[in-house]
Amino acid sequence: xxxxxxxxxxxxxxxxxxxxxxxxxxxxxxxxxxxxxxxxxxxxxxxxxxxxxxxxxxxxxxxxxxxxxxxxxxxxxxxxxxxxxxxxxxxxxxxxxxxxxxxxxxxxxxxxxxxxxxxxxxxxxxxxxxxxxxxxxxxxxx
Amino acid sequence: xxxxxxxxxxxxxxxxxxxxxxxxxxxxxxxxxxxxxxxxxxxxxxxxxxxxxxxxxxxxxxxxxxxxxxxxxxxxxxxxxxxxxxxxxxxxxxxxxxxxxxxxxxxxxxxxxxxxxxxxxxxxxxxxxxxxxxxxxxxxxxxxxxxxxxxxxxxxxxxxxxxxxxxxxxxx
Amino acid sequence: xxxxxxxxxxxxxxxxxxxxxxxxxxxxxxxxxxxxxxxxxxxxxxxxxxxxxxxxxxxxxxxxxxxxxxxxxxxxxxxxxxxxxxxxxxxxxxxxxxxxxxxxxxxxxxxxxxxxxxxxxxxxxxxxxxxxxxxxxxxxxxxxxxxxxxxx
Numbered sequence: 001x002x003x004x005x006x007x008x009x010x011x012x013x014x015x016x017x018x019x020x021x022x023x024x025x026x027x028x029x030x031x032x033x034x035x036x037x038x039x040x041x042x043x044x045x046x047x048x049x050x051x052x053x054x055x056x057x058x059x060x061x062x063x064x065x066x067x068x069x070x071x072x073x074x075x076x077x078x079x080x081x082x083x084x085x086x087x088x089x090x091x092x093x094x095x096x097x098x099x100x101x102x103x104x105x106x107x108x109x110x111x112x113x114x115x116x117x118x119x120x121x122x123x124x125x126x127x128x129x130x131x132x133x134x135x136x137x138x139x140x141x142x
Numbered sequence: 143x144x145x146x147x148x149x150x151x152x153x154x155x156x157x158x159x160x161x162x163x164x165x166x167x168x169x170x171x172x173x174x175x176x177x178x179x180x181x182x183x184x185x186x187x188x189x190x191x192x193x194x195x196x197x198x199x200x201x202x203x204x205x206x207x208x209x210x211x212x213x214x215x216x217x218x219x220x221x222x223x224x225x226x227x228x229x230x231x232x233x234x235x236x237x238x239x240x241x242x243x244x245x246x247x248x249x250x251x252x253x254x255x256x257x258x259x260x261x262x263x264x265x266x267x268x269x270x271x272x273x274x275x276x277x278x279x280x281x282x283x284x285x286x287x288x289x290x291x292x293x294x295x296x297x298x299x300x301x302x303x304x305x306x307x308x309x310x311x312x313x314x
Numbered sequence: 315x316x317x318x319x320x321x322x323x324x325x326x327x328x329x330x331x332x333x334x335x336x337x338x339x340x341x342x343x344x345x346x347x348x349x350x351x352x353x354x355x356x357x358x359x360x361x362x363x364x365x366x367x368x369x370x371x372x373x374x375x376x377x378x379x380x381x382x383x384x385x386x387x388x389x390x391x392x393x394x395x396x397x398x399x400x401x402x403x404x405x406x407x408x409x410x411x412x413x414x415x416x417x418x419x420x421x422x423x424x425x426x427x428x429x430x431x432x433x434x435x436x437x438x439x440x441x442x443x444x445x446x447x448x449x450x451x452x453x454x455x456x457x458x459x460x461x462x463x464x465x466x
Contacts, residue, residue: 081246081250081251082259082260083236083245083246083259083260083261083267084238084243084245084246086250108262109262110259110260110262110309112217112258112259112260115252139258142310142311196466198463198466199462199463199464199465200465201424201464204464204465206464206466207466208466271466289425289427290377290401290410290423290424290425290426291423291424291426292421292422292423293352293382293423293424294422297464
């Protein structure tokens, strides 16, 4: 009986911890105090033209999200600049593609920043628009 | 009489300082130290000021170059600042000194006034600054023309602040 | 009769001289240049005049390549701070006209070529109620310095 009870307690504990730690499951309602249409990278709401982020946090983000309910990113470009390099990669959804991530991890070039550009958003009823910040400079802290 | 003597002695002591202040004015005239006083430094505390930072007086429409050595295993930050009379944006390129290849052009980077990069190959680079706009000098068609460049409207200081640090490790 | 005419002439001449004396080196005391980060030296071309309202005068100016100049014009308050000041080429072409810049009375510039030029000063013809036009001093302070190198 006591071992069963301990078992149940552990299950409840891990379910609760799992819910708390699930960073991907962003509640879009919690960002509704922003009146502008903003992009979200992981947990970071980008409300300025420039943003500083750890490279790992950016690479762990699968999809760019929007702070307004019902809207999603349907396409965007990444423009990466480094000394002697200038590359533009496209995504036909909000997903940061494997190609984009590999380029950011490029040992030979070492990009210190990228631009997120030409971001296109679409609502659930088909309306299209751009975010309030048309171009975002993402500067990697490391 | 003693008052006159005191005044004379005081003049002899003070005069060298006054004349020294006049001769030191050359530093002010050449935009000396402008980059140190006006260009904002990086918020990253690991960056240190590089000795190749410099400033110069520019005329509208003028382009000029300066050479910097960069080394493998280091990160650099080059930022610009300038007198408002020279306009709202500045052209900034980095070229390989040997091959003349354009390694960076801020016109493809929304005319950013700063650029950070990691060096994977030591080399000499040329930092080229282009002031936007036109002055009577840039519009002149021949050497015989009498050209006057208004110092208050067509000239100003440009600072190039260079900072560097050991490349931090990245990735997982 | 002749004696009294001579005395009158002498007195008139003396009064004119007196006016001229008032303007002697007027530019040295009246022309105070604005604060500048550059240090100039006064040239021997600086000059002061006695001007009558409506008068125009030219001052020769030799410009040298590699030199910067500061020219300041200052005048008696009778001219209401409206003094026309131009720089012209030898052929008369206007290369600077202060009426396009709110009648500013000073200019700093860098000379790219060695050439002869003129400064032209003109004071407005003020409305007068009596036959005598107002007179006043005008000073032209011309200073120069070795040009500051531009670019790296």
